[in-house]
Every structure is written in C-alpha cells, then in structure tokens.
Amino acid sequence: MRLIVRGVLWFGLYLAIILFPLVVGAVFFDPAQAAGPLISLAAACGYIALALMATELALVSRFGGVAGAFGLDSLLQFHRQVGIASMAFATAHPALLLADRAYTMGLLVPASTTPWPVIAGLVAFVGAALVVGLSVFRRQLRLSYEVWHTTHSALSLALIGFAALHVLGIGRFAALPVMRAVWIIYLVSFVGMFLRYRLVRPLSQMNRPWEVTENRAEHGQAHTLVLRPVGHDGFRFEPGQFGWIGFGHSPLSGNQHPISFSSNGDIPNEDGAVAFTIKQLGDWSSEIVPRVKPGTRAWIDGPHGVFTIDREEGAGYVLIGGGVGVTPLYSMLQALETRGDVRPVFLFHGANDLSDLTFREELAAMAERMDNLTLVTVLVRAEDDWSGERGFISADILTRYLPPALYRRFQYFICGPGPLMDAMEEVLPEIGVPADRIHTERFDMV
Amino acid sequence: MNHRIVSAVVVTIVALFALAAGMFTWALATATPQQNLKAFAADNPHPPSRRTAECPECHTVEKGTIPVTHRNYDRDSCASCHRLAVPVLVPHSIAMGDVRCPLCHGDPGRDSGVPVSHLRYETDECLLCHPVDAEHFDVEPAPAGLARSYAAPIPHETGGLFEDCTYCHQIGQRRSLPENHRDFALETCEDCHEPSDGAPGN
Numbered sequence: 133m134r135l136i137v138r139g140v141l142w143f144g145l146y147l148a149i150i151l152f153p154l155v156v157g158a159v160f161f162d163p164a165q166a167a168g169p170l171i172s173l174a175a176a177c178g179y180i181a182l183a184l185m186a187t188e189l190a191l192v193s194r195f196g197g198v199a200g201a202f203g204l205d206s207l208l209q210f211h212r213q214v215g216i217a218s219m220a221f222a223t224a225h226p227a228l229l230l231a232d233r234a235y236t237m238g239l240l241v242p243a244s245t246t247p248w249p250v251i252a253g254l255v256a257f258v259g260a261a262l263v264v265g266l267s268v269f270r271r272q273l274r275l276s277y278e279v280w281h282t283t284h285s286a287l288s289l290a291l292i293g294f295a296a297l298h299v300l301g302i303g304r305f306a307a308l309p310v311m312r313a314v315w316i317i318y319l320v321s322f323v324g325m326f327l328r329y330r331l332v333r334p335l336s337q338m339n340r341p342w343e344v345t346e347n348r349a350e351h352g353q354a355h356t357l358v359l360r361p362v363g364h365d366g367f368r369f370e371p372g373q374f375g376w377i378g379f380g381h382s383p384l385s386g387n388q389h390p391i392s393f394s395s396n397g398d399i400p401n402e403d404g405a406v407a408f409t410i411k412q413l414g415d416w417s418s419e420i421v422p423r424v425k426p427g428t429r430a431w432i433d434g435p436h437g438v439f440t441i442d443r444e445e446g447a448g449y450v451l452i453g454g455g456v457g458v459t460p461l462y463s464m465l466q467a468l469e470t471r472g473d474v475r476p477v478f479l480f481h482g483a484n485d486l487s488d489l490t491f492r493e494e495l496a497a498m499a500e501r502m503d504n505l506t507l508v509t510v511l512v513r514a515e516d517d518w519s520g521e522r523g524f525i526s527a528d529i530l531t532r533y534l535p536p537a538l539y540r541r542f543q544y545f546i547c548g549p550g551p552l553m554d555a556m557e558e559v560l561p562e563i564g565v566p567a568d569r570i571h572t573e574r575f576d577m578v
Numbered sequence: 579m580n581h582r583i584v585s586a587v588v589v590t591i592v593a594l595f596a597l598a599a600g601m602f603t604w605a606l607a608t609a610t611p612q613q614n615l616k617a618f619a620a621d622n623p624h625p626p627s628r629r630t631a632e633c634p635e636c637h638t639v640e641k642g643t644i645p646v647t648h649r650n651y652d653r654d655s656c657a658s659c660h661r662l663a664v665p666v667l668v669p670h671s672i673a674m675g676d677v678r679c680p681l682c683h684g685d686p687g688r689d690s691g692v693p694v695s696h697l698r699y700e701t702d703e704c705l706l707c708h709p710v711d712a713e714h715f716d717v718e719p720a721p722a723g724l725a726r727s728y729a730a731p732i733p734h735e736t737g738g739l740f741e742d743c744t745y746c747h748q749i750g751q752r753r754s755l756p757e758n759h760r761d762f763a764l765e766t767c768e769d770c771h772e773p774s775d776g777a778p779g780n
Contacts, residue, residue: 143587151598158605172606176599184595206584213588221595238658246658247651300647307646557582572581 136568138202149318150183156314157305167304174228175303177221182295184218185260186322189288193329203438204374204390205574212267219264222257249301252294259291276415281387285330292323334383337431340364344379344428345405347421352483352490354411354456355421356394359430366404367435369397370442371467372460372545372573375434377408379424383431389416390436392459392547392573394491396466397435406432409490411456439545439573441467446543446569448476450534452525452556454548455483456490460573461547465498465505474504476542478533482510482525482552486518508533525552527559540564547573667711670719676702682719732771743767 154176167175191211202210229235242251263284266273270280296319305311346358357377360366369375376388395407412418441449441464449468451461458481468477479499483489489509499507510521510529521529534542544565546556553572560570637644637656674681683692683704734740743765 139587143591147591147594150595154598154602158602158609161606161609163609167606169603169607172603173599176602180595180599202584206581209581209584210588213585214591217588217592217595220592221599235659236657243658245652245655247648247655249647250659302645302647304645304647553581567583574581 142202146187149187150180153179153183153305153311153314153318156308156311160305160308160310162304162308168232168234170228170232171234174225174232175305177228178225178299178303179305181218181221181225181260182292182299183318184214184221185288185295186292186318188215188218189292189322189326193325203571203573204436205572215264215267219260222260226253226257247302249298252301253298256291256295256298259287259294263287263291277389278387278416285326289323289326292319331384333433334431337383337433340431342366342430342432344424344426344430346426347424349422350409350490351492352411352455352488354409354490355424356407356409357421357424357430358395358405358407359432360403360405366406369393369406369435370437370440371397371464372440372442373397373435373437374439374460375406375408375432375436378431379420379428380431381429383433387416388431388433392437393435393463394459395463396470397463398467398470409456409459409462411490437573439547439571440464441543441545444543444569444571446475447538447541448543449478450530450539450542450544451477451479452544452546452548452552453479453481454525454552455488457546457548457552458490458495459547461545462491462495464545465495465502468505469498469502476504476506476535476538477502478506478508478542480508480510480525480530480533482548483512485511485513486515506533524555526555527563530559531563540566540569542569544570545572546570550574666708667714668705668708669711669714670717671715672705672710674719676705679704732767736768 157175157179188211191207191214226239229239230237238246239250240254242254266275266280266283266287275283296315299306299315300312306315341362342359343362344357345360346356348356348358350356359377372392374390374392377391378385378388391408391410393406394409395405397406410417410421412422439460449464451464453459453461458479461479465477465479468475479495481489481492481495486492489511492509495507499505508521508529510523510525511518512522512524514520514522523529531539542565544556544560546553553574557570557572561567680692683690739745747767
C-alpha cells in the first residue's frame with residue numbers, strides 16, 4: 133500500500149511537471165497567434181518532449197526522494213523507457229509541422245537563410261537521436277561504459293541547451309512572458325540538479341577518500357574489493373544497499389558504478405571497511421576491477437537503495453539470488469546473523485554450475501551456524517553426484533521448501549539476471565505472494 | 579519494483595501525454611476565432627497567391643500574423659521553413675473581368691466552385707491571386723452558367739408582361755436571383771439564358 137501511495141504522489145507530480153507548460157500555453161493563449169491544428173499539436177509534442185528530456189536529468193541525479201521511493205533499478209528502467217518515448221514525441225514535432233502544408237522540408241535541411249532557432253531545433257533533435265540511439269545500441273556498437281556515460285551526459289546537456297534556444301527563439305507560446313519564465317525555471321532547476329550530481333556531489337567527496345585494501349577473486353568470475361576509509365569514519369548502511377564506486381585521484385577523474393555491498397553494514401570492521409563484490413560483466417568490471425591493486429584510491433557515493441530488509445517488516449524473509457546477484461542477499465544474511473534475528477530465512481541460490489556459485493562456502497558455513505536459515509542451491513548444470521536442486525528456480529522448488537501456512541506473509545528479495553527476475557516476478561504472484569512483498573533489484577541496471 | 583509495472587506506468591504516461599497533446603490542440607482550436615481557423619485549413623495553410631517574396635508586407639508582429647518571436651528574422655528567410663504555395667492559374671480568357679468570376683465559380687461545392695475559405699474575399703479580388711495562364715489566355719471559358727452545366731433556359735415567355743425581367747427578378751429584398759448573379763445587370767439575362775417558347779415547366 134505504501135508503494136501505491138508513493139507511486140500516486142510521484143506520478144501526479146511528474147504529470148504536473150510535464151504538462152504544466154501546456155496548461156500555461158492554453159490558458160495564456162493569444163488567438164491572434166492562432167495556427168492550424170497540426171501546428172498546435174506539433175507544439176504540444178515539442179513541449180512534452182523537452183519537458184520529458186529535462187526531467188530525465190533529474191531522474192538520474194541520485195535524488196534520494198525518487199530513488200528511495202521506487203529503487204534505482206526501477207528508476208533507471210523508467211529513465212530508459214521515457215527517454216525513448218520522449219524521442220517519439222520529439223520526432224512527432226517536425227513530422228506534424230511537415231504534415232501541415234505550411235512548412236517545407238527546409239526545416240530539416242538548413243540553408244544560409246534558415247533562422248538560427250530552427251537550426252538550434254534541428255541540432256537538438258540530432259542530439260536527442262544520438263543520445264537515445266547510442267544508449268539503445270551501446271552493446272552492439274561496443275561502446276565502453278565510460279565513453280558512453282561521458283558522451284551521454286555531454287550530449288544530453290547540449291541537446292537540452294539547443295532545445296531551449298529553439299523554444300525561446302521560435303514559436304507562438306515562448307513569446308508569452310509567463311511561458312518563458314516557466315521554461316527558464318525548468319531548465320535552471322533540472323540542469324542544476326544534474327550539475328549538482330555530476331560536479332558538486334563528487335567534489336563533496338573530495339575529503340572522504342577510500343583505499344582498496346584487498347582484492348580477492350571469488351567464484352563466478354567475481355572479485356571482492358575491500359575498501360577502508362582514509363581520514364574519516366566511513367559510514368554504516370542498511371543490508372542490501374549499494375554504493376557508487378569509482379577509482380582515480382579525484383572523484384571527478386572516473387565514472388562511478390553502482391555496486392551492492394557484500395559486507396555487513398551493521399557492524400563494519402574495526403577500520404570501517406566495506407566490501408563490494410563485482411562480477412566480470414562489462415568492460416569496467418572485466419578490465420579494471422580485476423587489476424585493482426591494494427592501495428588504489430577509491431571514492432564511494434552512498435549508501436543508496438531501498439532493496440533492504442530494514443525497510444520491510446515480515447514474518448520471515450525469502451531471498452532469491454542468481455549468480456553474483458546473491459551479493460546484497462549475503463549482506464542481509466550477515467546482518468540477520470549478527471542481530472540474532474530468529475525469523476525464518478530462506479535463500480534460494482541459483483547458478484549455471486558449481487563454479488558460478490559466488491560465496492558458496494561462506495553461505496554453507498552460515499547455514500551451519502544459523503538454525504533459522506534454509507539454503508537451497510539450484511544448478512542448471514550439475515555433476516551426477518550433486519544432491520541439491522537442478523534446473524531453474526521455479527514455483528515447484530519454492531513451494532517445496534517454503535512453509536505453506538506462512539510463506540505469503542514473508543518478504544521476498546530477488547536479485548539476479550533478467551531471466552531470473554522476469555521468472556520470479558511472474559511465479560511469485562502465481563503462488564499467492566502479494567505484489568507489495570516482492571522486492572527486486574537487477575544487477576545489470578546500467 | 580516489478581519491471582513490468584514500470585513498463586505499464588511508462589505506457590500509461592505516454593498515453594496520457596498523447597491525450598494531453600490532443601486536448602491542448604482542441605483547446606486552442608476552440609479558443610481561435612472561426613475566421614482564423616478558415617485561414618489555416620489543413621489543405622490551405624495560406625491564401626496561395628498572397629505568397630510573394632514580400633511576406634513581411636502582410637505578415638507583421640503588429641498585425642499578429644506572425645509570432646512575435648519571428649520579429650528579428652531576415653525578411654528573406656520565410657521560405658526556409660514555410661512552403662510557398664503554387665498559385666492556381668486561370669485556364670481561360672479573363673476578358674469578362676474580375677467581377678464575372680463568381681458567375682461560374684461563386685458557389686462552393688459546385689464544379690469549379692471556390693473553396694469555402696475564399697468566401698471572405700471580395701469578388702473583384704480573384705485576379706490578384708489567380709492570374710491567367712499565359713498559355714490559355716485566349717481560351718473561351720466553358721459555356722456560361724455554373725460550372726459545366728449550361729444556363730437553364732427561361733421557363734416562360736419573354737414578351738408582354740415578362741418583357742421587363744426586373745419586374746419579377748430582383749436582387750433586393752425579394753432576392754429572386756441566385757446570390758452569385760447579384761453582380762450582373764438584369765438586361766443581360768438573355769445573354770446566357772435563352773428564352774423558351776413555352777409556359778413554365780416546358
């Protein structure tokens with residue numbers, strides 16, 4: 133229910149922000165500036181596209197309010213899909229103008245006589261197409277995350293700047309003082325949020341450096357990095373949360389990546405150390421992370437995330453992890469163990485084969501120590517002498533281990549690759565688990 | 579949060595935004611005076627022959643005929659974005675003069691009739707925008723009458739009581755002539771309408 137209330141509130145605010153310029157345009161409309169219906173529709177699509185793109189900056193600015201309400205992975209999914217939708221509205225803008233016979237293809241082919249606001253609009257459109265295209269086809273284009281991230285940010289700011297010039301220099305509604313004021317406030321606010329995230333926030337970490345003290349290989353092509361705070365006390369975090377981690381001489385010298393903590397946030401080591409466990413999935417995690425040496429300077433922005441047992445009350449916990457997705461669940465288990473929590477806990481740990489089972493020894497030892505922990509390991513490919521479950525985590529496996537009278541009252545935390553997440557989001561409601569008790573986090577969110 | 583819920587939310591939002599864009603368009607259309615709407619009919623974004631190289635003669639910020647944001651654009655830049663309409667040329671002689679155009683073209687909806695949006699122009703303005711096609715300057719227009727139909731014969735005798743057309747056919751209060759005939763002198767009726775030799779109905 134809380135999620136629904138949060139959703140309605142943020143949904144309403146989002147709609148209001150995007151549609152407010154249209155309301156202003158309609159209320160303060162000057163009939164002397166009337167145009168045909170296709171031109172009005174084109175203007176509406178253009179305004180919606182720009183408002184969507186501007187708010188995209190805020191969505192990725194690590195705002196605690198929004199990310200705390202829905203989780204970062206959901207926010208990033210929303211960011212991606214809305215980005216594509218905004219491109220559709222941006223495309224409709226010139227298409228509708230051309231559909232109205234008042235305009236020519238000259239809109240898309242600038243000449244020496246073309247007014248600069250038209251050229252600014254065209255540049256903004258090309259920029260938007262690049263931002264969306266490079267994001268959708270990043271893997272096919274073999275673009276490294278670092279290059280893509282830097283390009284994405286720079287192009288996004290540039291396109292919004294050119295779009296602002298276009299809006300303020302052309303059109304019937306931007307001539308209204310109130311409309312100009314609205315757009316200037318929008319652009320200053322959203323670009324300001326983005327710059328705060330990209331510049332101010334990293335700079336504020338300058339006096340809170342971290343140092344890598346250990347880099348050890350784990351099962352499943354993963355590495356655990358242990359970092360200790362240098363000159364400060366570090367922080368505590370809720371089990372299951374994540375931090376943005378980057379390396380370099382300053383927080384601005386490299387891109388940061390969202391990684392779940394694999395250590396116990398309740399009781400940090402004596403030196404305040406925290407641990408991240410990172411699977412080799414992309415260029416950064418495959419090329420940089422395995423080569424990080426102890427003594428490397430690191431920067432952590434965190435903790436972040438709502439994927440944590442501390443925010444959800446339940447009669448027990450069911451943790452479902454795939455491969456390295458077990459990382460935040462391992463953090464939760466450590467917290468539950470040190471707290472002496474006696475509620476039943478079930479960990480369903482799936483992997484392709486035994487070598488993919490990150491933390492398998494640690495989890496087995498933990499299951500020995502914790503009477504209330506049931507560890508169920510599911511392998512897709514297993515040796516003949518494997519005594520655990522085989523195949524994929526399914527409704528059959530879940531219901532075989534979960535107590536029938538209680539499992540609907542448990543809280544479910546799922547972290548893993550897309551297919552596992554998709555399957556669980558379908559399976560759990562089918563066996564009667566209420567939707568508000570299912571919490572997910574996709575580890576390949578960016 | 580379930581990613582399918584997120585996708586459903588995005589689809590809902592996009593649908594709402596599309597609806598909002600439609601409502602915005604509708605709101606502006608209803609707030610626009612009807613006369614303005616005529617000028618912006620989808621297939622007639624502009625009275626065609628008013629398109630000249632001197633757009634700013636008519637299109638000014640002061641008259642409200644261009645957005646004020648265009649005030650600083652070069653005078654030559656209009657065609658960079660805006661389509662120049664191809665004027666419709668008159669494919670026959672215009673020896674009859676402007677005022678005779680409505681005789682054939684006065685009724686919208688008839689063959690070769692003017693568009694509804696042209697009704698706001700004066701009848702002697704036609705040739706301002708529709709010059710004669712040089713290749714057809716000497717072509718006789720189609721037989722007089724509306725469009726391609728011949729003028730109806732006079733359905734009564736023309737002598738005696740009927741000798742003076744104006745006795746019955748007036749363009750004043752009684753309006754016994756079609757609207758598009760108002761510019762023609764009544765003594766010219768028989769130039770087009772041949773008298774019949776029978777009683778009404780023949």
